[in-house]
Amino acid sequence: MTAANYPFVVQNLVLKDFKIRYRNMSLGVLWSLLNPFIMMAVLVFVFTNVFPDQTVKGFPLFILCGLIPFNFFTLAWSSGMVCVADNASFVKRIPLPRALLPVSNVLANCIHMLIQIAILLSFTLVLGYPITRYWLFLPLVWALEVVFVMGLVLATCAIDVYVRDLRYIVDSVIRVLFWAVPIFYSIDRVPARFRGWYEFNPITALTVSLRQILMDATAPDTRLLWKLSLSALLMFTLGWAIFQHLQRRFYERL
């Protein structure tokens, strides 16, 4: 098989994932719309009635700016990291580059993500926030997030073949991240001595950038963008290297 055919393979795998996910749902794609809104409603209730937070204006959109990047991250990571171990027949029977599996898995989640971004933007407009030229930053920050997730998925799906309980560790990490990312609180409330480290977390960087672009109608912090680019590129390089190194023994390990 020639490399020219790989895009067609990836397209087929992405489409397959998408069809399988939505074919047997009575509401179809609607489920993926409902999920962030349910979570948003809960958080809005808690933080306007139980622990009122007066420092933030426009709380529903504020939360959605954190929830949607976080949802994409957790969904892509947890489904991507098992894609090699759970597709043993692909690895053992089909002579294709193994990287096509994690790559198409992340891309399939990107379709899902695009739907959620569309919701986020419609919600922004419905609430009366204007479209500004800073919206042009949106593709950049999202693309960096995807690059980061791709690296993370490449690394962990390869390690998962060798260490099968990695998925439970990832589960716990995701739970911690929900609190460690400023989803329902503002980054300004994080003590200054932690904040520098917070910003290296790409989900935090994306969340903060989204709030600046959509709610404050400003450009995202340059410092933040640099940190986001740095962690995305580092993670991708590392993930690619780990995957290439470990994939040579996938056959024996599965």
Add this chain to the structure above:
Amino acid sequence: MERIVFSGVSKKFSLSTQRHLLSGHIGSWFRRSEHQVLWALKNVSFTVRDGESLAVIGANGAGKSTLLNLATGLCEADEGEVRLQGRLAALLELGSGFHQELTGAENLRIYGSLLGLSRSRTNAVFDLIVDFSELGHFIHRPIRTYSAGMVLRLAFSVAIHADPDILLIDEVFAVGDQSFQAKCFERMLRFRQTGKTMICVTHSADLLRKMCDKAIWLDHGHLRLAGDLEEVLQAYQRQVENTAPLASPVSS
């Protein structure tokens, strides 16, 4: 032209199963566990030239499938070198990659691309594949409604339309009912007559006589004999007859 070259190829598999969990990995740092290793292939060399058809014979566990997997590039040799020239299609386990919830037509496109069919080629041979599989209107039903034979028929139809230079076949002759088997067989003979390269693994001597001209005999991972099909086949059958009365041929 030399299509497939194995030079001094060895492949080993680890028999220890403990090291799939984190605790197993950590444990292995502390204690020296004796590493049990099985050599599935040991120092195997042979060459398949353009237009040749090679049979691989030997008992179960002799290393036949490992040899095909190495040729396909699914795993790497621990020693020696495997070289390959041309586009290869492997009929190893038909239908790996099929998804139960998707229709036959959807699976056809996905499986075809995995076997190397481009988009335009898929469109061109789509109807041919459906005709060959004899699935009719079932092609638009989910695979889970198919019988096992129908799934194999679809997989085989896709595979033989992938048009490779080299075809690897591992015990996939038992596809569908008799008339379909005859059709498949006729199809593979035609593939053979067009001067393509083949490696076949099967226990049916009759099929091998029709499909192949050369053979190698593997015995516990070692290359026992290589040469013309009839010669190797007879030597193999003599050995099988001689060891058959023994209680356990495996321990010989």
